[in-house]
Amino acid sequence: MITEVILPQLGETMNEGTIVQWLVKEGDTVNKGDVLFQLESDKAVLDAEAPARGTVLKILHPKGSKVPVLTVVALIGEPGDDITPYLSGVAAAAAAPAAPEPPAAVAEAPAEVAAQGGRLFASPRARRVARERGIDLRTVRGSGPGGRIVEADVLAAAALEPRATPLARKVAEEAGVALTEVAGTGPGGRVVRADVEQRVRPAAPTPAAVPAAAPAPAGEMVPLAGVRARIAERMSRSAQETARVTLTTEVDATRLVEARTQLKDALSDTLGFAIGYNDLLIAICARALREHPNVNCRLEGDQIRLLDEVHIGLAVDTDRGLLVPVVRNADRLRVVEIAQRLRELVARAREGKSGPDELTGGTFTITNLGMYGVDAFTPIINLPECAILGVGRIRPEPAVLGGQIAIRQRLWLSLTFDHRLVDGAPAARFLQRIATLVEEPYLLLA
Amino acid sequence: MEDLAAIMERQGLTKEDLLTMLRQMAEIRAFEETVYDLLGRNVIKGASHLYAGEEAVAVGAIAAIREDDIITSTHRGHGHCHAHGDKHAPTPEAKQEHLNKMMAELCGRATGYCKGRGGSMHIADVANGNLGATGIVGGNIPVATGAGLAISMRKTDQVALCFFGDGASQTGNFHESLNMAALWKLPVVYVVENNLYGMSVPFDKASCVPNVADRAVAYGMPGEVVDGMDVLAVHEAVSRAVARARRGEGPSLIECKTYRWYGHSRSDPRVYRTREEEKAWRERDPIPRLARRMVETGVATQEEVDAVLAKAQEAIARATEFALSSPMPPASEVAQDVYAPDFWTPEMVEAERALRRRVREDKTMRQIPYWQAIVEALREEMKRDPAVFVMGEDVGLYGGAYGATRGLFDEFGAERVRDTPISEATIAGAAVGAAMTGLRPVAEIMYVDFTPLAMDQIANQGAKNRYMFGGKTRVPMVIRTEGGTGRCIAAHHSQSLEALWVHFPGIYVVMPSTPYDAKGLLKASIRDDNPVMFIEHKMLYGVTGPVPEEEYVIPLGIADIKREGKDVTVVTYSRMVYRALEAAEKLAGEGISVEVIDLRTLKPLDLETIVTSVKKTGRLVGVTEAYRTGSFLGEIFALVNEEAFDYLDAPMVRVAAEDVPVPMSETLEAAAVPSTQSVIEGIRKALRGR
Structure with a gap:
């Protein structure tokens, strides 16, 4: 049986909403109550939950779409359910003026909500885990209510970011080295300062540390990370957006x-x-x-x-x-x-x-x-x-x-x-x- | 005036007896005058209600009992404490030591009778049969009645001597206790010290019968008015009543008309009585009166009498010196002696854990209902220990309002399965008195909604006595009761009032959810040396579950993880355990893994199990059938906040009853307490984080 996922009306004055982000993809299995996507009304960014358990058969409106409330935006059911009756509507939607790519500002909304008013909202557990793993909470996007960072967010960030001592992190940042490219030799594979310094000093490379590099133009590669990445992103956005x-x-x-x-x-x-x-x-x-x-x-x-x-x-x-x-x-x-x-x-x-x-x-x-x-x-x-x-x-x-x-x-x-x-x-x-x-x-x- | 020699002959008193009475009275007087002075100098803090003027009552009455008898005292109790302690001190050194401990207690010193915990209003010497003073007017009348009940059940010829004032004779405890004692012919002598004022209100403004003793007729016991300023008159009347009690003929009420020299307390300006009245009573001072009679009749010389009076002053001076040079109790001991030591061992805890696994896994184990588990626990403990007995409303032939004493009456008889009048305060107070004098009462209060009727007895006397008396007593009693909704019997028969009871230090609170838990926990509660509030649930009596054939007990303070999970912790107890388990089962279908902790005992609380679970899941939902405001969940959440704050990944969620008196109508009753659906919603809320 197919269950329609609609864009909910979150207030009497809400006529339409923008899908900020899909947290599931087609083919995912979801439980009733799982957060499917985040939508932005004129007031806030909110979570929309799965109305039923099942497989996400089709996402009808991609990230960035602005659609009227009560529009069917996705379908949940059993694999093999016939969804063709819904697809003509999508074709119509596709024919309509192309759904604009979401502006970067909107995509960033949850993180901005988390840091609203300069205060960062994170659960005590998330803070503890971040402390233990050396994760800067300001770099973590919160998925909880109002953008609150919960443990799962920190763990997700930790999975992306290698474990490193705070000192190693600092040295890496100063040297403009991405920690992902540093092999950790500390406890539990943690990156320690020596590892970063080893990476920075290409003079004495250990054979294992040298990747079998494809031919590339001569010159040192400096990863676009940290402050540099932020500057790059902001400058290009400004250059693209402003008149x-x-x-x-x-x-x-x-x-x-x-x-x-x-x-x-x-x-x-x-x-x-x-x-x-x-x-x-x-x-x-x-x-x-x-x-x-x-x-x-x-x-x-x-x-x-x-x-x-x-x-x-x-x-x-x-x-x-x-x-x-x-x-x-x-x-x-x-x-x-x-x-x-x-x-x-x-x-x-x-x-x-x-x-x-x-x-x-x-x-x-x-x-x-x-x-x-x-x-x-x-x-x-x-x-x-x-x-x-x-x-x-x-x-x-x-x-x-x-x-x-x-x-x-x-x-x-x-x-x-x-x-x-x-x-x-x-x-x-x-x-x-x-x-x-x-x-x-x-x-x-x- | 009657010839003194004739009186002595009739009462069997020697000259030495009379000199002892004179000495005790003089010592009480000197003690009280010293205390008055120390209060005025702020050396003694707190309240002291002085006995000066009333000495003849305590001394005459206590002279009429044996050393193995029991007394209970009042807030104006220094006289009782001294006469009793002096009687139990065989040598002059022991007598001085007794006075030292008394004065030290008043001064709040570590060397006092109660290590400074009780002071003037809570001085006790339980080992020698003084069950202590009380700060509650009339508070000890049920306790003395319970001591009488214990004597009666042990079939010795001891008596309990119960002192109280004219003010206490206006309380419900007086009525309930005298009725119960007369009904059961308990060996209690009730001595009313009518000093004419209940604090400031004259007796004739509080009673329209002129004498308290006149009320005895209403209970079918003898009542007698005596001159409370005449130690020999008091002695004679109390001796008669004691003899009657020892013969098994039941209680008596003796009213001693007396007068206190000082006000109600040190701060009382005594505006309610005239100086002429005070002067008239002082002319009847019991001390010179006895001294004069002895000298005039040649029983003793003036020199002998004077020597007694002078020595009394010296003894009190020495006691005062001892007290004031004694150390204050160290602040580090503030939490000592609230509870009697646990009787269980780590091995017992481990054995129960293993047994619990077997109960869960052994599908062939016999299944019995919850009510029967209770009956089995009571039966086994009554067989094991003759000190165990059951009392309460309709527990006898009827078998208990919910059948939890069914069959016991036939097996053990009316003596040990005792139907009581509808007197909750005295049921509970008698349990306290019986427990303090060697029995292990299991008193049933039919509904937890009725426990507030007995709150003073359970909370002020039962729960606190051990601590107030310096750890020198035990109150091994169980109050069995039941609570909860489900039968459409509205707000006086459906509440969950456990939060009231966990609030008081000194009493444990147990709330089993399964037949296995009910049996093992009740047996442990009966064996425990602390008072236990054992709250069953009216909708669980019919619930059937596996219970081993063999003997077992469940140590108090060990929670049971009824279902393991990893996403969210649900802490609950009693009937809500079942709703939590249903919710967990339904959510499991959605891939949500819920851990359900059944606290089993709220006090002692197994915080470790809760914290360990919260550290695992990061999310906590509390479920209770009690009113949301002030429910025990608030306490649990505060503890988790203190112990595991850094492990919380979302706000803790309460699922509790509405803050409304439980309504009768079925739909409203169901709406007032958590349903399985509301537990599910609570869990979802915890998972969402809002």
């Missing part, structure tokens, strides 16, 4: 340099560090964003959310790769507070000890390549933010000032924004405001 435009402007940063020098001289002894340009630029951008809320926004589905809070990320080059610590509520902080917060964040990011909300949740990012002699460039937007400011080098140049030629400190600013969210003119006005604040930094006091 980006870069505006550039040259500003007179003389007063900014003076302000920075005075702050440095006045405060370095007390603070124990020197106030830097980035600290001032964060304060400037925060002020500008507060005044131009249309740039402080993000895309959510087919809606633009104008964000209430201003959190500024700063791209930082570390041994671990590019990281973006976020100064939260920067518009409400004094420059000194921004400076202190930023140093704490950067220190933790470099040590790999960042809290869960310290590297995420920004509403705008600054990337400064001035120290490398770069003048202007086209930064890539840090999704899901709307815009990013590229900062070039500050250098003395002749400039016209009050009808005279004078030597001034000049600076190029590059603003890349997502044209889907904001138009050129408002973006230009936003950049103009940043320029004004750079030229006349005392306005921050106003």
Whole structure:
């Protein structure tokens, strides 16, 4: 007997839902109550359970399909049951505008739910197992209610990820070595530091460790893993998804340099560090964003959310790769507070000890390549933010000032924004405001 | 006034006897005056209800009994404790030692009678027949009645002397106990110390008959009013009553009119009585009264009398010095002596585990119903130990409301299978008294819903006495009762009240689900030296199951894994075991593997089995027929949280009865408690994690 699996109506206002992920495949045997797929309504991602026991005969709507509630999305029965009456409907569905591939953001939804609000939900048992096996829970996707990570999720992750000591894990990450490629010699096949170091140092390869490699172009293979993999994924997504435009402007940063020098001289002894340009630029951008809320926004589905809070990320080059610590509520902080917060964040990011909300949740990012002699460039937007400011080098140049030629400190600013969210003119006005604040930094006091 | 020599002749008293009475009274007085002072200086903490003024009652009455007799005391009990302890101390050194232990107990010292556990209101010397004081007014009247019952069943000529106040004579315990004692002609002498006030309320504002003794006629026993300020009058009246009791003619009620010098307690300003009244009573002070009579009639010289009075002061001063220089009990001993030691050994536990396997696997084993398993356990234990007897409502000829004593009446007779009046408090209290004096009562309370009627006796006296008395007594009694829904008899006959009983320290709670468990656990409960609340289930009496022919006991505190599984643990007990097993069977068809743990005993609790299972499965469902709020599941979950938090993979799930009084109508009754389907849903919820 065939049992129809329908897309359930999970609320009175729900008309349709998106199948985020199928947890079973055709031919699988399922029990009544097993989770078959995850669906996303306009409110949440939820599990849909098998209405009966049997074999999954057919999945009628693949991952990513958006279908009306009560639509038959799969069939459960005995192998050999006749499912042809259902297939014409699928043909019709296939003929309809192709079901779009799910956007990456949707596919990631459960993990994001698990980490919602920066808090990671995992059962005590999952935490214990993760601790014992050295699994970072932040890398595990939760299948439980609300994305809670349960033991099975950790075990699944552990099955993919080799067992390794925390030290080996750290060394591997620093060296950019995938643990899957390291043979473990520790207790129970655990990867220990020596194993990683052995892998990194190709000088003395043991014969067994050298794979019978197919001819390949010369050059060391560095696996796309860890932070590198994350960067790759995010950058390509941004490049694919955004409609980006870069505006550039040259500003007179003389007063900014003076302000920075005075702050440095006045405060370095007390603070124990020197106030830097980035600290001032964060304060400037925060002020500008507060005044131009249309740039402080993000895309959510087919809606633009104008964000209430201003959190500024700063791209930082570390041994671990590019990281973006976020100064939260920067518009409400004094420059000194921004400076202190930023140093704490950067220190933790470099040590790999960042809290869960310290590297995420920004509403705008600054990337400064001035120290490398770069003048202007086209930064890539840090999704899901709307815009990013590229900062070039500050250098003395002749400039016209009050009808005279004078030597001034000049600076190029590059603003890349997502044209889907904001138009050129408002973006230009936003950049103009940043320029004004750079030229006349005392306005921050106003 | 009658000639003293004539009185002594009639009562068979010597000069030495009189000097002893004078000494004891003077020592009580000095003791109480010292305690009053120590309370005022905050050296003695807590409550002390002083006996000064009433000395003639304790001394006269206790002089009238033998050393092998029994007494019970009250919250105003220092006089009873001293007169009794002094009587049992053969030498002057022993007498001083007794006073030392008494004062030390009041001061909460390790050297006290009860190692500082009981203090003024719970002082006892059970080894010598003082079953102790009680903080509950009227609390010991059933206990003394039970001691009388034990004497009666052992057929010795001892008596039980039961002290209580006029306030206690207004409690239900008084009525129930006097009725039961008179009915069974128990050798109990009830001595009412009527000091005219129940705390502050005058006796005539609490009773419309002028004398407590007048009520004796209602129970068919003699009642007598005596002058409680005259030690010889008390002695004479109590002697008469004791002689009557020893002859097997039953109990008496003696009311001693007396007066307390101090207030109800140290903090009482005594606004409810006049200073004139106090003065009038003080003029009748029993101590100078006896001293004067002895000197005036030439029985003793003034010097002899004065020496007695002076020595009394010295003895108390020494006792006080001893007490105050004694160590406080170490805090490390706080949990000692709540329970008597277990009698079972690891070998017995292992043997039972093996037997359990056989019971499960041997398909040829005889099958008997649950009720019969109970009957067999009672029969075997009654045969094994003559101290075991059964009492309760309708347990005799009728065979018990659920047939669990069927046939025993014919086999053992009305003495050991004893029908009682409908007096739950005294059924339980008499069990406490009988247990403390050497018997092993199995008292039936027909429904667990009725156990609150006996709660004071079971919880305040039975469960706590061992601890309060410094571990120096045992209360080996079983309260058999039954609970649960299933017969449409509504909220006074269908509850599951085990959570009330696990709450009190000092009592075990056993709830068997199968005939095998019922028999083995009941036998173990009867042999256990602790009080046990043994709760059967009304819908299980007819359930049949394998029970070995041979003798066996099941040690308390060992859970039984009724079904092994790996996905989720279900912890339950009593009838819900069957629903859990049905649910497990149904879910097995879906590939879900459920482990079902039958606790069998809630206290002692086999936490190890629960935790081991939770560590395996990561998921816990508790199933109980009790009201959800405050059910025993909450305790189990808290323990699992403490012991196995890191092993939980999902929130723990309770499947419990609705928080409504159990309704009568069949559909409502069924809806009020967990069904197999609700157990299944609970398990699914645990598997889903929400």
